[in-house]
Amino acid sequence: MKNKMNTLAFACCAIFLFSTTIGCKNKESKPSEAEATEVQAEAEPDFKISLAQWSLHKTFFGGQIDWENFGKTLKESPDDLLKGPDPMEFPAMAAAYGINTIELVNTFYFSKGDDKAYWTAFKKKCDEAGVTVGLIMCDALGNLGDADPEKRKATVENHYKWVDIAEFLGAHSIRVNAAGEGTAEEVAEHAVAGLKSLAEYGAAKGINIIVENHGGYSSDGTWLSGVMDKVGMDNVGTLPDFGNFCIERGPDGCIKEYDRYKGIAELMPYAKGVSAKSHNFDENGNEVDSDFLRIMKIVKESGFKGYVGIEYEGTELSEDEGIKATKALLEKVFAQLQ
The missing domain is CATH 1.20.5 (Single alpha-helices involved in coiled-coils or other helix-helix interfaces)
Incomplete structure (x- = not known):
């Protein structure tokens, strides 16, 4: 027992x-x-997709655009350019594509720079759509590489309101242009001065100042990366664009183009965003001018992680179809990179 x-x-x-x-x-x-x-x-994921508002510029401008008088109208009566949907609806439009981060273009809001009530309402629209603002692309504010110190100072100050709006909306950056007149060396010197001055204001607001390869000297990867080195500030960087590498244009199109793959590789060490420019697609859904897989391998090898913005500018597809085609291609490429 x-x-x-x-x-x-x-x-x-x-x-x-x-x-x-x-x-x-x-x-x-x-x-x-x-x-x-x-x-x-x-x-x-290493990469997510955002939507650049310029992909819908024909939609917001109502189709045919009078480019010859565009600049004049923009300065004198900017709202007259808006003959399509209200740009206030862009957050909901992006959400309809399954995209929750947007890149605004100041051209569509040129008369709203000082309108706090408008931006409060816009932020509400973002919240309702479940969308955030990543950056604001700023154009028609002057040349940051202007040789005239007073004009350059005025250009810097013209950007202040957009820095403030970016801060209010929770964006991380504004995209600017490093343009000017003179030799490559002269414009670089002046652009460095302009960028440094604007970046000081941006730093106080927690906003990055980023430069896109956007024509002229800026589409030369060696030139723009050299400017970045000379600026040497943490909140100054680049927005490499897959397709904007035309240095010089003629009556029939680009007559001097920089190698896009070399340019992307040179700009990626400074990148705080990436712009997936697209125009036309082949029968397999690949962009005919840019090898997206090759470019995204360069992007990945640089160590960049973040948003890749759709910027469709083609003519063969509608803007709606072009956005969808670019999104599908990016998703395919992202899967191949895993």
């Missing part, structure tokens, strides 16, 4: 120890909050 009791006691003890051990293992296997956050961060 004593032996049976000892055996029973031993069995109960073993069961208790086994249960306790299993319980401890289960408890230990449950990740802590910090571990769960780490796992979630690891699962975050």
Whole structure:
């Protein structure tokens, strides 16, 4: 009887120890909050898709655009250019494509720079659509590389309101142009001065100042990367565009073009965003002028992680179809890079 009791006691003890051990293992296997956050961060994709508002410029401008008088109208009566949907609806339009980050273009809001009520309403539209603003592309504000110090100062100050709007909307950057007149060396010197001055204001607001390869000297990757080196500020960077590498244009199109793959590689070390410019597609859904996979391999090898913005400018597809085609191509390429 004593032996049976000892055996029973031993069995109960073993069961208790086994249960306790299993319980401890289960408890230990449950990740802590910090571990769960780490796992979630690891699962975050390297690249996400945003939508540049310029992809819908024909839509907002109502189709045919009088480019010859565009600049004059923009300065004198900018709202007259808007003959399509209200740009206030852009957040909802982007959300309809399954895209939750947008890149605004100041051209569509040129009369709203000082209208706080408008931007409060716009932010509400973003919240309702579940959309955030990544950056604001700024044009028609003057040349940051102007040789005249007073004109350059005025250009810098013209950007202040857009820095303020970017801060209010929660954007990370404004995109600017490093343009000017003179030799490559002269424009570079003046652009460095203009960018540094604007970047000081941007830094105080937590906003990056980023330069796109956008024609002229800026489409020369060596030139623009050299400007970045000379500026040497943490909140100054680039927005490499897949297709904007035309240095000089003639009556029939580009007559001097920089190698886009070399240019992307030169600009990526400074990139705080990427612009996936697209025009036309082949029967397999690939962009005919830019090898998206080749470019995105360069982007990935640079260590960049973040948003790649759709910027469709083609004519063969509608803007709606072009946006969808570019999104599908990017998603295919992202999958191939995994």
